[in-house]
Amino acid sequence: MNYNWHWKVLLEMEPGGTGTYLHYLLVGLLWTLATALAAWVIALAIGAAVGTLRTTPLKWAVRLGNLYVEIFRNIPLIVQMFLWFFVMPELVPQGLGDWIKQMPPPWGSYVPAVLCLGIFTSVRVAEQVRAGIQSLPRGQRLAGIAMGLTEAQTYNYVILPQSFRIILPPLTSEFMNIIKNSSVALTIGLLELTGRARAMQEFSFRVFEAFTAATVIYLLTNLAVVLLMRAVEKKVRVPGLIAAAATPQAGH
Amino acid sequence: MALLEIRNVTRRFGPLTAVDDVSLAVEAGEFFTLLGPSGCGKTTLLRMIAGFDLPDAGEILLEGADMADTPPEKRPIHTVFQSYALFPHMTVAQNIAFPLRMAGNAPEQISAKVRDALALVHLEAKGQQYPHELSGGQKQRVALARSLVSRPRVLLLDEPLGALDAKLREEMQIELIDMQREVGITFVFVTHSQNEALALSSRIAVMNAGRVEQLDEPSRLYGFPRNRFVADFIGKINLFNGEIVAVDGERVRLRVAGLGEIEARGAAGLRPGTPATLALRPEQVRLAAIGAALDLPNRHPGKVRDFLYIGDVTTYVIDLQNGQRMQALLPNSSPGRAKFFEVGDAVTAAWPAEAGVVLTE
Numbered sequence: 001m002n003y004n005w006h007w008k009v010l011l012e013m014e015p016g017g018t019g020t021y022l023h024y025l026l027v028g029l030l031w032t033l034a035t036a037l038a039a040w041v042i043a044l045a046i047g048a049a050v051g052t053l054r055t056t057p058l059k060w061a062v063r064l065g066n067l068y069v070e071i072f073r074n075i076p077l078i079v080q081m082f083l084w085f086f087v088m089p090e091l092v093p094q095g096l097g098d099w100i101k102q103m104p105p106p107w108g109s110y111v112p113a114v115l116c117l118g119i120f121t122s123v124r125v126a127e128q129v130r131a132g133i134q135s136l137p138r139g140q141r142l143a144g145i146a147m148g149l150t151e152a153q154t155y156n157y158v159i160l161p162q163s164f165r166i167i168l169p170p171l172t173s174e175f176m177n178i179i180k181n182s183s184v185a186l187t188i189g190l191l192e193l194t195g196r197a198r199a200m201q202e203f204s205f206r207v208f209e210a211f212t213a214a215t216v217i218y219l220l221t222n223l224a225v226v227l228l229m230r231a232v233e234k235k236v237r238v239p240g241l242i243a244a245a246a247t248p249q250a251g252h
Numbered sequence: 253m254a255l256l257e258i259r260n261v262t263r264r265f266g267p268l269t270a271v272d273d274v275s276l277a278v279e280a281g282e283f284f285t286l287l288g289p290s291g292c293g294k295t296t297l298l299r300m301i302a303g304f305d306l307p308d309a310g311e312i313l314l315e316g317a318d319m320a321d322t323p324p325e326k327r328p329i330h331t332v333f334q335s336y337a338l339f340p341h342m343t344v345a346q347n348i349a350f351p352l353r354m355a356g357n358a359p360e361q362i363s364a365k366v367r368d369a370l371a372l373v374h375l376e377a378k379g380q381q382y383p384h385e386l387s388g389g390q391k392q393r394v395a396l397a398r399s400l401v402s403r404p405r406v407l408l409l410d411e412p413l414g415a416l417d418a419k420l421r422e423e424m425q426i427e428l429i430d431m432q433r434e435v436g437i438t439f440v441f442v443t444h445s446q447n448e449a450l451a452l453s454s455r456i457a458v459m460n461a462g463r464v465e466q467l468d469e470p471s472r473l474y475g476f477p478r479n480r481f482v483a484d485f486i487g488k489i490n491l492f493n494g495e496i497v498a499v500d501g502e503r504v505r506l507r508v509a510g511l512g513e514i515e516a517r518g519a520a521g522l523r524p525g526t527p528a529t530l531a532l533r534p535e536q537v538r539l540a541a542i543g544a545a546l547d548l549p550n551r552h553p554g555k556v557r558d559f560l561y562i563g564d565v566t567t568y569v570i571d572l573q574n575g576q577r578m579q580a581l582l583p584n585s586s587p588g589r590a591k592f593f594e595v596g597d598a599v600t601a602a603w604p605a606e607a608g609v610v611l612t613e
């Protein structure tokens with residue numbers, strides 16, 4: 001490849017005058033993280049609730065949960081992003097819709113992006129939670145009930161603490177997905193890391209430098225997430241739990 | 253009033269009647285066993301007592317109160333599962349403390365009770381370990397301690413020793429009896445092992461195809477089975493099918509094809525001309541060399557086909573003249589002596605008139 005690399009562009013001032021391009025990209029990373037973290041809170045809360053409900057004996061809750069999962073699992077993320085940004089303000093009462101549309105940038109893009117990513121990821125979390133709960137031996141739930149716990153107590157103290165430990169590795173992947181998927185928010189005008197790399201390319205005509213820098217920042221960020229989650233997994237690990245779920249009767 | 257009463261309980265699964273009009277009563281402090289082959293309905297009955305399943309008909313009463321509207325978590329009845337169902341994310345002490353903690357007991361009360369429970373199952377030193385660090389027998393003990401710690405009125409045990417090896421099983425049987433005596437809680441025990449049932453229980457309900465065939469004390473079940481199923485299921489037995497030819501007060505005479513007449517103890521309801529079966533335990537049979545004097549009314553020549561040396565006893569398999577095979581159990585009282593007879597020896601099998609039971613069902 002015959003390309004004249006010019007890495008110093010990163011230290012040049014961006015046209016908005018807020019600082020260098022590198023600074024400009026790092027602020028983008030902060031928006032990426034702010035979007036991902038807020039969306040993750042929503043994804044975990046809704047995902048845990050829906051995933052748990054789908055394992056209860058309540059038929060209506062199971063059906064409602066299935067419906068929710070199928071809707072948000074089967075529409076492409078970018079379409080959902082447009083629906084939240086363009087359509088949602090029209091569907092809510094007019095006063096609220098106007099208020100959303102008048103939100104100053106970047107909040108006008110940030111709020112729909114967080115809602116969209118949060119709900120999109122919540123169905124994936126719900127699937128993980130359901131699978132985790134169903135991987136436990138049935139005796140665990142019966143033992144809880146038999147010793148006088150209510151259904152809710154059994155879930156709180158017996159079922160969920162074990163399931164979440166089991167699904168921690170797939171949840172880590174989901175969190176990394178949410179960081180990567182937040183780049184789709186650039187389509188509704190959120191200037192997160194990818195959006196800023198693109199802007200930098202447009203201002204400076206340095207496409208390779210801009211996206212190489214963005215790539216490295218994404219890589220380092222996700223590596224940090226992996227290391228952090230590995231530490232968490234190690235801390236909460238219950239030896240033999242995953243094996244125990246597969247073979248409930250260990251030897252002597 | 254019985255502590256636990258089952259009244260005409262029926263449970264169907266599609267075309268299958270798993271529990272068929274069962275009635276029984278368990279007294280406070282009893283070690284009560286439901287015994288039967290796989291699929292006889294014993295576990296279904298246990299699940300209904302626990303509240304995990306509801307009867308299609310009939311009632312389950314605890315201290316006279318119908319339990320139909322009481323969900324399992326509200327019943328003062330706990331269950332010990334064969335799979336132990338210990339909580340792997342909690343230590344042994346936390347597992348045992350858990351039901352107390354959930355019931356809102358004070359912390360100092362909880363730790364005292366956990367200490368007592370650990371002492372009861374001889375695991376004082378294991379409180380801080382996790383379940384995966386324990387052996388199968390220890391896990392079973394923790395499961396027992398966890399079920400007993402909040403003092404249920406009834407403890408249900410669903411084949412709790414099924415996952416243990418034979419030696420550990422025997423040890424745990426002895427511990428179970430001790431434990432039950434110590435805490436005084438009513439145990440309802442489910443097993444398909446007749447040895448376990450006989451060794452542990454104060455009373456046994458023998459179940460078959462959803463019905464209770466006989467409910468009695470272990471020694472009565474063994475000595476006086478009510479029908480062929482119970483006779484055959486509990487212990488080893490020789491069954492002689494024949495026809496009653498004479499009834500004379502305390503004695504009946506039974507004609508068995510190829511053997512002639514057998515004299516046996518009479519019972520109410522036996523009439524000449526009806527088919528009947530003599531059920532005879534192997535240890536009631538005596539063997540002697542042909543020609544030896546035996547002062548017993550029932551004497552039948554045969555040939556030793558095989559013998560099983562078990563250590564304390566030897567079981568001889570005898571081919572009788574009519575082709576029927578019977579077993580005789582002889583104690584080996586002198587050490588080093590494995591057998592009295594060789595394979596192929598001609599012997600006389602004999603038994604007193606009062607041995608065995610005549611069955612018509």
